[in-house]
Amino acid sequence: MYKKICIYLSMGNSNLYKGSLTTIILKLLEEHDKMYGYEITQKVKELTQGELKITEGALYPSLHKLEADGLLDVEVAKVDNRLRKYYKLTEQGTKETVSKLAELENYIKTMQNLVNPKLILE
Amino acid sequence: MRKLSKEDIQFIDQYLIKSDVKFWDVRTELLDHIILAVEDKINNKNITFNEALLEVHEGFGNKLGHFKSPSFEQKLYYSNKGFTKFILQRQKETRRKYRKQYKETFWAFLMSKTFLLEFAVIIITVFTIFNYNQKVAFIVAICYMYLPEFLKLGYLVFEKSSRKSLNVQIAVIGFNVFLLINFSFIQGFNIYFEEVIQKPYVFLIIFCLAVFPLLRQSLNIFKLALKKSKERYKLLTS
Structure with a gap:
């Protein structure tokens, strides 16, 4: 899945990237119980072998939007004598992740068929 | 490292x-x-x-x-353009979060026993006074209506964690639209009945009582925001 997203995002279109950011965050939080902002940026970098770098200016607006939508819940803990804000999926967020991923996968398939019908992404 | x-x-x-x-x-x-x-x-x-x-x-x-x-x-x-944008966006999303919480919990709160009892006491008090003095009854009704707002201000003054907290600040000012409506209605009433000697205060009383649940619910959202803010502040200063 990440490989697909990575190829899809490395097309260099920032609008495509922006549209998928929430799905990436939801997917990561589905796999990890809870994550903090910096951890998300590092995990994406690691999974895409540095192909995709999420800037702070893009990550936090998405996290705050998802929180306002009720898809993410926030937990605050004290680490190294400072507060760390962890994000985790709510029940609604878990359901939304499934539909968002299916939506993205369908979109990638459709685009693939249009752009290069011979190449099959797996 | x-x-x-x-x-x-x-x-x-x-x-x-x-x-x-x-x-x-x-x-x-x-x-x-x-x-x-x-x-x-x-x-x-x-x-x-x-x-x-x-x-x-x-x-x-x-x-x-x-x-x-x-x-x-x-x-x-x-x-510091990036940080300014960050704060503005955060304010916008926090406002949206509180509005969502407000709507989602409004009917349950309105139908709760504690609120119904509280509201019944207010109505009985106001209309008992109304039988003796209409103007005083209106003043009491307006005081009840603004009570949630005064309480919020009280918390802001005395609660340390609420100072310079974005979450608490949005919870206070996020529902100020109700105050604007109240102000406009009372102003309109005064202009319309300017010449009338015995003003029909009953309209204003009914209006104040109708607005009270809206402002009371905004106090609930404020308290939730304040509770979270207090917990985090305590954690930070511990």
């Missing part, structure tokens, strides 16, 4: 304050992220603290400026 010193962390905290990140609840989130990012860059890219901080500063959408031979501080404090 090199960890930032206490002085470095204090410098970042001061840099955030100088960059107009005045809300403590926003600053704590940014501070943690910046510390982690700077530490990571120092260790993995083998760059200095200043260089790492400038890179993170840019990552938030801040500009470094075009100077011939800029000093570190000139670059760092050239623009």
Whole structure:
């Protein structure tokens, strides 16, 4: 899945990237119980072998939007004598992740068929 | 792995304050992220603290400026556009979150036994006074209506954690639209019945009582925000 997203995002279109950011965050939080902002940026970098770098200016607006939508819940803990804000999926967020991923996968398939019908992404 | 010193962390905290990140609840989130990012860059890219901080500063959408031979501080404090945008966006989303919470819990609160009892006591008190003096009954009704707002102000004055907290501030001002409606209605009433000697205060009383549940629910949302803010502040200062 990440490989697909990575190829899809490395097309260099920032609008495509922006549209998928929430799905990436939801997917990561589905796999990890809870994550903090910096951890998300590092995990994406690691999974895409540095192909995709999420800037702070893009990550936090998405996290705050998802929180306002009720898809993410926030937990605050004290680490190294400072507060760390962890994000985790709510029940609604878990359901939304499934539909968002299916939506993205369908979109990638459709685009693939249009752009290069011979190449099959797996 | 090199960890930032206490002085470095204090410098970042001061840099955030100088960059107009005045809300403590926003600053704590940014501070943690910046510390982690700077530490990571120092260790993995083998760059200095200043260089790492400038890179993170840019990552938030801040500009470094075009100077011939800029000093570190000139670059760092050239623009805080990214942080301003960050705070504005955070305010917008927090407002949206509270509006959602408000709507989702409104009917359940309205139908709750405690609220119905509270509301019944207010109605009985106001209309008992109304039988003796209509104007006094209106004053009592308006006091009840604004009571949730006065309580919010009281919490703001006496509760330390609410000071310079974005979450609490939005919970206070987020529902001010109701106050504007009230003010307009009372103004309209005064203009319309300016010539009338015995003003029909019953309209104003009914209006105040009808608006009371809306403002009372905004107090509930405020209390929730304050509770979370208090918990985090306690954790921060512990």
